[in-house]
Amino acid sequence: MxxxxxxxxxxxxxxxxxxxxxxxxxxxxxxxxxxxxxxxxxxxxxxxxxLAVLSQAYDGRPPCHYCGACNYGCDTRSRYSALEVVVPKLQGLPNFTLRPNAAVHTVLMDPATGKARGVTYIDTQNRLEYEAYGKVVVLAASLVESVRILFNSRDREYPQGLANSSGTLGRYLxxxxxxxxxxxxxxxxxxxxxxxxxxxxxxxxxxxxxxxxxxxxxxxxxxxxxxxxxxxxxxxxxxxxxxxxxxxxxxxxxxxxxxxxxxxxxxxxxSTPTPSIHTRSRSWTKCTARSRRF
Structure with a gap:
């Protein structure tokens, strides 16, 4: 055979x-x-x-050599992951900063343009809140975490959370x-x-x-x-x-x-309209000691 x-x-x-x-x-x-x-x-x-695994050499990465240890990370980067493939490339750029131990809490909105202008995040080591700004904000924290961040970002302009004027956020999971x-x-x-x-x-x-x-x-x-x-x-x-x-x-x-x-x-x-992802009031979700700009 x-x-x-x-x-x-x-x-x-x-x-x-x-x-x-x-x-x-x-x-x-x-x-x-x-x-x-x-x-x-x-x-x-x-x-x-x-499969996100190379059968041939590509982009400077060798093909899979069948070691069978995929669940423990890929030493040769033959299996794709953002940590092993994307981040090493970004680290070579002058305008890239990797901020570990940072849990994004809210998206900051520009009241003049109605567009996102940055995020707040909590340093999980010192439990302080920081702010980071950028021309473009990409919210890609997977399903549950992205919804949580949008709920946390509610304010006077967006009382139900960002992108939730229809009340659909957190439903139809x-x-x-x-x-x-x-x-x-x-x-x-x-x-x-x-x-x-x-x-x-x-x-x-x-x-x-x-x-x-x-x-x-x-x-x-x-x-x-x-x-x-x-x-x-x-x-x-x-x-x-x-x-x-x-x-x-x-x-x-x-x-x-x-x-x-x-x-x-x-x-x-x-999927059903029953809420699948819930959030507590802002006083419960915001747990920081003081604010500092970054």
């Missing part, structure tokens, strides 16, 4: 997302190819999973819904030699959102997406869940170890 994978690499990419700004996808694991083959018989598409994983083993791979299947830290294929069996049902909204993981990894594999003891049990565990497979579904929760 591994030899077939290497020979069929270019063929597997037919029909997968392509573009001049996309690097080639990673070669799939043997178990992933078996799932792809079975899914296609049911008319379900299996595509290359979009849409969450991802994860279903329970199912696990087992692929008989075709049982007993094969143990291999390093770490790969780029994620599965290389996935089933994108689809409406299998519900295309004509207009009452059904959205769909499912499935991720699956196969091959040799951490732990003893699927055989460890079986009852047994002694040498025969150990042999069974070793036989099933390369054949493990798990699959989990992901969906989208329906």
């Amino acid at each position: 591994a030899d077939q994978l290497r020979r069929r690499g270019p063929v597997l990419r037919q029909g997968w997302p392509t573009g001049k700004h996309l690097l080639p996808p990673f070669n799939a694991r043997c178990g992933e190819l078996l799932i792809k083959k079975g899914a296609e018989k049911l008319g379900i598409k299996v595509l290359a999973k979009p 849409t969450e991802h819904v994860a279903f329970n994983d199912i696990g087992g083993f692929l008989p075709q791979l049982a007993g094969r030699p143990t291999t390093n299947d770490d790969g780029p830290g994620e599965s290389c294929l996935y089933i994108p959102r689809y409406h299998f069996g519900h295309k004509a049902n207009k009452k059904y909204l959205r769909g499912w997406r499935f991720d699956f993981y196969t091959g040799c990894g951490e732990g003893a594999g699927p055989g460890a869940r079986l009852p047994g003891f002694g040498s025969a049990y150990k042999k069974k565990i070793k036989e099933l170890y390369p054949a493990g497979v798990s699959m989990g579904g992901y969906g989208e929760g329906a």
Whole structure:
């Protein structure tokens, strides 16, 4: 199977997302190819999973070397993150200042123009409040924190908070819904030699959102997406869940170890107008000792 994978690499990419700004996808694991083959018989598409991991050298960063330690940070910066890719570039600019331990509290507005002119932030070390000004203010503190900052920024001009004249701020929170994983083993791979299947830290294929069996049902909204993981990894594999003891049990565990497979579904929760993010009064949210300009 591994030899077939290497020979069929270019063929597997037919029909997968392509573009001049996309690097080639990673070669799939043997178990992933078996799932792809079975899914296609049911008319379900299996595509290359979009990953923020380099399959080729790019922008001075080397490709992934399959160390399998993605959750602990990437020493080679082959996996994208703002901390490891963007910040080092910005640190070389003369007009960039990185202010650590700074929790943004409010957005400062210019009453003359109605535009943002800066922010206030709290130094988490000395618990003092500072002000920083700029021509442009980018609020990118993720979903919950961005909403909190907008609520905190209410004043006489914006009594309900910034960008909240409609009262919608903090409502219609849409969450991802994860279903329970199912696990087992692929008989075709049982007993094969143990291999390093770490790969780029994620599965290389996935089933994108689809409406299998519900295309004509207009009452059904959205769909499912499935991720699956196969091959040799951490732990003893699927055989460890079986009852047994002694040498025969150990042999069974070793036989099933390369054949493990798990699959989990992901969906989208329906949003509602019920407030999902709340904030207390300004006297509760502002906890600073004194103000100092920066």
